[in-house]
Amino acid sequence: MQSLSTVMENHKNPVEMLRNSKIGMYVYPVVTPEFRNWRVEQEAWRKTAVLFDQSHHMDELIVEGPDAEKFLSHHGVNAFGNFGLNRAKHFVPVTPAGHVIGDHIIFREREDKFILVGRAPVSNWLQFCAAWGKWNVRIKHDPRSTSRPEGERVLRTHYRFQIQGPDAPKVFEKMNGGPVPDIPFFHVDTVSIGSKKVQALRHGMSGAPGLEVWGPYDDKHYIHSTILQAASDAGVDLVQCGSRAYSTNTLESGWIPSPLPGIYTGDGMLADYRDWLGADSYEAAGAIGGSFVSDDIEDYYVNPFELGYGFYIGWKKDDFIGKDALAAMKDAPSNRKKVTFEWNKEDVLKVIASAFEEGTPYKWIDFPQPNYASSTADMVMSGDKMVGMSMFNGYSFNERCMLSLGVVSQDVQEGDVLTLRWGESDDTAKTSAEKHKQAEIRVRVSPTPYAKEARESYADSWRSR
Amino acid sequence: MQSLSTVMENHKNPVEMLRNSKIGMYVYPVVTPEFRNWRVEQEAWRKTAVLFDQSHHMDELIVEGPDAEKFLSHHGVNAFGNFGLNRAKHFVPVTPAGHVIGDHIIFREREDKFILVGRAPVSNWLQFCAAWGKWNVRIKHDPRSTSRPEGERVLRTHYRFQIQGPDAPKVFEKMNGGPVPDIPFFHVDTVSIGSKKVQALRHGMSGAPGLEVWGPYDDKHYIHSTILQAASDAGVDLVQCGSRAYSTNTLESGWIPSPLPGIYTGDGMLADYRDWLGADSYEAAGAIGGSFVSDDIEDYYVNPFELGYGFYIGWKKDDFIGKDALAAMKDAPSNRKKVTFEWNKEDVLKVIASAFEEGTPYKWIDFPQPNYASSTADMVMSGDKMVGMSMFNGYSFNERCMLSLGVVSQDVQEGDVLTLRWGESDDTAKTSAEKHKQAEIRVRVSPTPYAKEARESYADSWRSR
Numbered sequence: 001m002q003s004l005s006t007v008m009e010n011h012k013n014p015v016e017m018l019r020n021s022k023i024g025m026y027v028y029p030v031v032t033p034e035f036r037n038w039r040v041e042q043e044a045w046r047k048t049a050v051l052f053d054q055s056h057h058m059d060e061l062i063v064e065g066p067d068a069e070k071f072l073s074h075h076g077v078n079a080f081g082n083f084g085l086n087r088a089k090h091f092v093p094v095t096p097a098g099h100v101i102g103d104h105i106i107f108r109e110r111e112d113k114f115i116l117v118g119r120a121p122v123s124n125w126l127q128f129c130a131a132w133g134k135w136n137v138r139i140k141h142d143p144r145s146t147s148r149p150e151g152e153r154v155l156r157t158h159y160r161f162q163i164q165g166p167d168a169p170k171v172f173e174k175m176n177g178g179p180v181p182d183i184p185f186f187h188v189d190t191v192s193i194g195s196k197k198v199q200a201l202r203h204g205m206s207g208a209p210g211l212e213v214w215g216p217y218d219d220k221h222y223i224h225s226t227i228l229q230a231a232s233d234a235g236v237d238l239v240q241c242g243s244r245a246y247s248t249n250t251l252e253s254g255w256i257p258s259p260l261p262g263i264y265t266g267d268g269m270l271a272d273y274r275d276w277l278g279a280d281s282y283e284a285a286g287a288i289g290g291s292f293v294s295d296d297i298e299d300y301y302v303n304p305f306e307l308g309y310g311f312y313i314g315w316k317k318d319d320f321i322g323k324d325a326l327a328a329m330k331d332a333p334s335n336r337k338k339v340t341f342e343w344n345k346e347d348v349l350k351v352i353a354s355a356f357e358e359g360t361p362y363k364w365i366d367f368p369q370p371n372y373a374s375s376t377a378d379m380v381m382s383g384d385k386m387v388g389m390s391m392f393n394g395y396s397f398n399e400r401c402m403l404s405l406g407v408v409s410q411d412v413q414e415g416d417v418l419t420l421r422w423g424e425s426d427d428t429a430k431t432s433a434e435k436h437k438q439a440e441i442r443v444r445v446s447p448t449p450y451a452k453e454a455r456e457s458y459a460d461s462w463r464s465r
Numbered sequence: 466m467q468s469l470s471t472v473m474e475n476h477k478n479p480v481e482m483l484r485n486s487k488i489g490m491y492v493y494p495v496v497t498p499e500f501r502n503w504r505v506e507q508e509a510w511r512k513t514a515v516l517f518d519q520s521h522h523m524d525e526l527i528v529e530g531p532d533a534e535k536f537l538s539h540h541g542v543n544a545f546g547n548f549g550l551n552r553a554k555h556f557v558p559v560t561p562a563g564h565v566i567g568d569h570i571i572f573r574e575r576e577d578k579f580i581l582v583g584r585a586p587v588s589n590w591l592q593f594c595a596a597w598g599k600w601n602v603r604i605k606h607d608p609r610s611t612s613r614p615e616g617e618r619v620l621r622t623h624y625r626f627q628i629q630g631p632d633a634p635k636v637f638e639k640m641n642g643g644p645v646p647d648i649p650f651f652h653v654d655t656v657s658i659g660s661k662k663v664q665a666l667r668h669g670m671s672g673a674p675g676l677e678v679w680g681p682y683d684d685k686h687y688i689h690s691t692i693l694q695a696a697s698d699a700g701v702d703l704v705q706c707g708s709r710a711y712s713t714n715t716l717e718s719g720w721i722p723s724p725l726p727g728i729y730t731g732d733g734m735l736a737d738y739r740d741w742l743g744a745d746s747y748e749a750a751g752a753i754g755g756s757f758v759s760d761d762i763e764d765y766y767v768n769p770f771e772l773g774y775g776f777y778i779g780w781k782k783d784d785f786i787g788k789d790a791l792a793a794m795k796d797a798p799s800n801r802k803k804v805t806f807e808w809n810k811e812d813v814l815k816v817i818a819s820a821f822e823e824g825t826p827y828k829w830i831d832f833p834q835p836n837y838a839s840s841t842a843d844m845v846m847s848g849d850k851m852v853g854m855s856m857f858n859g860y861s862f863n864e865r866c867m868l869s870l871g872v873v874s875q876d877v878q879e880g881d882v883l884t885l886r887w888g889e890s891d892d893t894a895k896t897s898a899e900k901h902k903q904a905e906i907r908v909r910v911s912p913t914p915y916a917k918e919a920r921e922s923y924a925d926s927w928r929s930r
Contacts, residue, residue, distance in 0.1 A: 024501060032613040033498055036489060036896035037837070039829055043899070056616065145616065148497040151521065154616035345821040352817055356810040356865055364504055367832070372502070397899070400821055431501035434508070434862070 002279035005271075014264040014297040018375075020429035021287035026258070026374040027147035028243035030056040030154050035240040038248075038368050042397040044239035045249060046451070049165035051227060051240045052249075054212070055156055055220065056145035059123040061104070062157075063130075064113035065137040072106065072114055075129050075321055077304055079314030083108055088186050088201050091116060092309050093125055095270060098325030099262025099301040101125050103309075107188060107201070117160070120144070120282035121261035128276050129321075132269065159220035161227065162203060164210035164249075167236045172211060175230035183211075194226035204253070248368045248394035251403040254340065254449030256391050260288065260375040262301040282374065287430055289373025291421035291438060292389055300377055300389075303329050306336045306407045308448070336407035340450040341380065341390055341420060343402035344442035351422060351439045363423030363436040365402065368395040372432040379421040380406060380443065387412055390420055390443070396450075403450055404443070416445045467744035470736075479729040479762040483840075485894035486752035491723070491839040492612035493708035495521040495619050500705040503713075503833050504862040509704035510714060511863045511916070514630035516692060516705045517714075519677070520621055520685065521610035524588040526569070527622075528595075529578035530602040537571065537579055540594050540786055542769055544779030548573055553651050553666050556581060557774050558590055560735060563790030564727025564766040566590050568774075572653060572666070582625070585609070585747035586726035593741050594786075597734065624685035626692065627668060629675035629714075632701045637676060640695035648676075659691035669718070713833045713859035716868040719805065719914030721856050725753065725840040727766040747839065752895055754838025756886035756903060757854060765842050765854075770800045771872045773913070801872035805915040806845065806855055806885060808867035809907035816887060816904045828888030828901040830867065833860040837897035844886040845871060845908065852877055855885055855908070861915075868915055869908070881910045 011017035031053050035041065044050040063072060073080040076091045083089060091106040102125070104118030116122065123141055130137050142157040163171055172180040176191045183189045183202035191200045191211070196219060201212040215223065231238035241249075250257055261283055263270055277283050288300065304310055304326065313326060329335065354361035364370070370393050380388035388408030395402050404420070412418070423438040476482035496518045500506065509515040528537060538545040541556045548554060556571040567590070569583030581587065588606055595602050607622040628636055637645040641656045648654045648667035656665045656676070661684060666677040680688065696703035706714075715722055726748055728735055742748050753765065769775055769791065778791060794800065819826035829835075835858050845853035853873035860867050869885070877883070888903040 025499065027497075030616045032615065034490065034897075035613075037829075037831075037899060039899035040896070053615075148500075149614075149616065150497065150518075151495045151610065151614065151619035153618035345818070348821065349814060349818055353810070353814055355860075355862070356813065358865065361865075364502075364832075366502075395820075397820070400823065400826075431505070432499075434502060434504040 003275050004277040004279065004281060004284040005274040007279050007284045008264070008274065013295055015288065015294060015300070018286060018288040019293070021285060021373070022429055022431050023285050023287055023374070024147075025372050025432040028057045028246050029145045029147045030149060031243040031246070033244045034242040038242065038245040039397045041239055041241045041245040042248060042368065044237075044241070045165050046252075046398045047166065049163060049167040049171060049231070049236050049238045051238050052162040052164065052246060053224075053240070054160040054162055055158070055217070056154065057246075058117045059120050059144050060142040060157055061116040061123045061126060062113065062140040062142075063116065063126065063137055064110070066112060067136040068112045068114055071130065071133075071135040071137045073314070073317060073320065075126060076106075077309070077313045077320060077322065077326065079312060079316065081314070081316070085110070086188050088188055090186075090309070090312075091122070092304055093122055094304060094322035094326065095262045095266055096268070096322055096325060097262065097266050098303050098322045098329050099298075100259050100304055100307060101261045101263060102259065105201075107199070119257065121263070124277060124281060124283065125261070125263070125273070128273050132272060132276075156217045158214045159217050159223060160212065160214040161223065162210055162212040163227065163238070164204065166209075167238075168210055170234040170236050171227065171231045171238055174234035175227055180211075193223050193230075196223065198223070245368060248396060250392065251340070251394045251396055251405060252398060252449060252451035254338070254405065256307060256338070256405045258371075258375045258392055259302050259307065260300045260377070262298070264297045286375065287373035287432070288375050288377055289371065289424070289430060289433065290376045290378040290390070291424060292377040292379045292386075293425065300375070302407060303335065305329060306338065308338045333410060336388065336409055338448050339388070339406065339408050339412070339414070340446040340448045341404045341406060341418075341443035342446045342450070343404070343420070344444070345401065347439070347441040348402050351441065360435055360437050362439040364434060365422075368397070370394070372430065378404070378406075380408065381419045381421065382412070382416075387418060399450065405448065408445060412445055414445050414447060418443050418445060468740050469742040469744065469746060469749040470739040472744050472749045473729070473739065478760055480753065480759060480765070483751060483753040484758070486750060486838070487894055487896050488750050488752055488839070489612075490837050490897040493522045493711050494610045494612045495614060496708040496711070498709045499707040503707065503710040506704055506706045506710040507713060507833065507862040509702075509706070510630050512631065514628060514632040514636060514696070514701050514703045516703050517627040517629065517711060518689075518705070519625040519627055520623070520682070521619065522711075523582045524585050524609050525607040525622055526581040526588045526591060527578065527605040528581065528591065528602055529575070531577060532601040533577045533579055536595065536598075536600040536602045538779070538782060538785065540591060542774070542778045542785060542787065542791065544777060544781065546779070546781070550575070551653050553653055555651075555774070555777075556587070557769055558587055559769060559787035559791065560727045560731060561733070561787055561790060562727065562731055563768050563787045563794050564763075565724050565769055565772060566726045566728060567724065570666075572664070584722065586728070589742060589746060589748065590726070590728070590738070593738050597737060621682045623679045624682050624688060625677065625679040626688065627675055627677040628692065628703070629669065631674075632703075633675055635699040635701050636692065636696045636703055639699040640692055645676075658688050658695075661688065663688070710833060713861060715857065716805070716859045716861055716870060717863065717914060717916035719803070719870065721772060721803070721870045723836075723840045723857055724767050724772065725765045725842070727763070729762045751840065752838035752897070753840050753842055754836065754889070754895060754898065755841045755843040755855070756889060757842040757844045757851075758890065765840070767872060768794050768800065770794060771803065773803045798875060801853065801874055803913050804853070804871065804873050804877070804879070805911040805913045806869045806871060806883075806908035807911045807915070808869070808885070809909070810866065812904070812906040813867050816906065825900055825902050827904040829899060830887075833862070835859070838895065843869070843871075845873065846884045846886065847877070847881075852883060864915065870913065873910060877910055879910055879912060883908050883910060
């Protein structure tokens with residue numbers, strides 16, 4: 001049977017394999033591209049209120065059984081001591097070598113039942129680990145919706161909606177038929193939506209107060225229409241956010257959704273994992289896009305300290321995968337730090353202008369979401385020296401600029417102006433990019449999260465660390 | 466019951482009604498936005514070959530019965546004398562006053578059965594006319610797919626694919642298992658696709674040789690995969706075209722898809738029609754976008770001469786709706802003529818640059834398709850005088866410029882540089898536009914079709930008249 005291992009054997013190295021993937025861009029599927037238009041949809045999460053339909057773009061994993069807590073605690077870096085039924089966590093598994101595999105939001109539904117939501121690398125890894133370690137857990141995997149349904153019906157286990165923005169509380173109160181419990185950030189409680197009791201996570205992806213609610217997919221239409229009616233009754237112009245604007249909210253709030261899973265190297269458990277992963281898995285079929293080209297796939301990996309997740313590592317846990325490696329990495333001067341890159345306007349316009357000239361243009365910057373692969377790696381230079389990697393790009397109508405999230409060397413300071421190399425130096429087989437030449441775009445190193453609102457309201461969260 | 470008439474009663478005039486529609490942009494539904502990326506998808510129809518999935522964006526009307534031919538001949542301007550079973554026509558109905566209602570492609574499937582494909586205004590009009598005139602025809606209406614399926618299944622009566630581009634003939638021969646009959650432009654013949662015999666229209670929307678094939682929607686997956694396999698076997702890189710690129714092909718070939726149906730004025734039959742049309746119809750719910758604001762809705766109408774359709778009017782027919790009016794309009798100096806506007810690069814970049822500045826920006830030009838209403842009407846000025854109307858906009862990667870199609874006064878010449886007013890002067894209720902200020906964009910009057918290939922290969926067709 002074809003596996004990641006057998007696919008890798010047919011390529012010079014994993015970088016060459018992933019840079020030449022033909023899978024196309026990473027799609028936010030099923031949800032309408034624009035309900036109004038992506039500018040006002042972005043504006044709504046800052047100024048009024050927005051409704052995200054998150055039912056389709058993430059894997060969901062249900063982990064239950066006598067070993068569920070022990071299993072998850074062993075495979076995530078997070079402290080689990082304070083993980084009551086009313087809490088959610090930002091769950092981060094790493095490899096034995098300490099490289100980030102990905103991240104999920106994890107909810108505890110019962111003592112012995114957890115729901116995890118996020119990209120495929122974590123769901124794949126946990127399914128493997130459960131079998132590999134012979135854990136007494138039962139796992140149900142509901143993969144993300146197909147990228148191209150083309151009119152066929154799409155079903156999920158759960159619907160998932162998020163309501164965000166300064167006017168969101170008025171909607172909550174109306175749909176709940178009275179004041180909503182004061183749920184602390186990343187805690188869970190129950191609210192009413194019409195005649196249904198639903199679980200609600202206090203969240204804030206776009207930097208303003210928000211709730212994420214979920215339940216059986218069968219209830220989706222009822223919940224959706226009840227939320228819209230509640231907004232209307234509350235006099236709130238609740239803007240439905242389409243898939244074009246959706247992924248750009250993270251640029252203002254500072255979460256990097258797409259680190260490359262650090263699973264292409266390492267032996268033992270990781271070699272077994274690569275034999276286990278199918279040839280059509282995210283890891284085997286996904287793509288790396290961007291100007292950074294190294295023969296060593298490990299140059300694309302990140303560790304939890306670099307993404308700002310260091311502070312919730314559960315050092316007191318007896319053991320968890322990657323603990324020793326992380327202990328050695330802690331405070332290493334080679335660890336980079338997460339920043340926002342603010343792109344220079346003139347340089348962005350120079351790139352766009354090339355689409356109006358004869359000859360090979362610069363890589364088109366598609367608005368508002370110019371990423372052209374499941375993982376992005378653009379070189380960020382200080383003179384001739386690479387001092388950072390840009391990992392997720394997008395335009396913010398709220399900030400009136402192009403932003404990207406990434407990591408830089410410790411010695412880079414906020415306010416430094418660096419150069420991002422935009423576009424690829426060679427022609428890859430990627431279908432998501434047209435033939436282009438490389439451009440240099442000046443970027444100013446800026447705080448993460450970039451949005452003033454997010455910086456202030458996430459004061460206690462990982463995003464601002 | 467709510468009708469267009471009752472909706473109109475609640476508005477100052479039809480212009481005010483349509484300019485403030487909240488329906489959102491006119492969507493090309495169901496089909497994936499981008500299979501690769503819209504730049505290479507545009508390039509493919511010029512340089513290699515492209516596969517359009519046209520199954521979802523158009524209404525389909527089946528008209529059959531003893532009066533079918535007579536009925537259609539009476540309601541279209543076209544000559545019907547030469548309408549054999551092997552032909553298609555570009556069917557254009559007008560109002561009794563001679564204003565264009567819309568256009569459909571019409572196929573004759575049997576002596577007494579026709580299939581029409583196009584936007585809603587023509588299907589609505591014909592359904593009304595059949596009842597109003599007590600014609601002995603049976604009509605089946607299959608409306609276009611929903612704009613926002615959100616994961617629900619979408620079914621049509623027929624699939625419809627079009628294959629275009631210089632390498633298309635190699636695909637036809639492979640899928641047909643041998644040479645394809647030499648079908649003249651806009652004629653129909655039968656070809657094989659795998660084990661199916663299907664009808665094929667010789668077409669060429671993007672200016673290169675092409676075939677449009679259709680059949681029962683149940684066969685869609687079989688036909689789709691057989692075409693892709695044939696392309697692969699023929700060594701042709703057949704590029705599937707997504708919905709973002711799709712609508713822009715008309716800018717290179719010169720068809721204006723979206724004239725405002727001239728049905729908001731006139732009494733008698735037209736007054737009855739407005740009572741018949743529902744409040745949720747295209748005509749009642751649709752939108753006008755653009756800088757042209759007149760209190761008189763008739764200022765937005767066009768006649769067939771202006772769109773270049775004059776030469777196939779069936780003057781020899783005893784009678785057809787609008788015949789007298791068209792006879793009076795023929796050769797009128799007030800008739801405008803169809804042109805392509807080539808937008809000035811610096812002015813386009815000035816508009817884009819405003820999205821990187823504080824304050825109210827110019828109306829965002831979304832790429833490749835910036836239309837923000839079902840019908841577009843932008844003023845085209847010579848100094849202070851309006852000399853034309855721009856009616857359909859888009860960016861062409863092939864031509865490396867923004868283009869629009871529209872009409873200008875007879876005295877405007879190719880090569881003239883005029884000014885297009887981009888954006889609206891007031892805040893309408895349209896959800897498809899963000900708050901913006903108006904810009905002036907210089908446009909050079911250019912031939913229609915703009916693409917050199919289209920100009921040459923359509924030599925005998927309406928597009929080049």
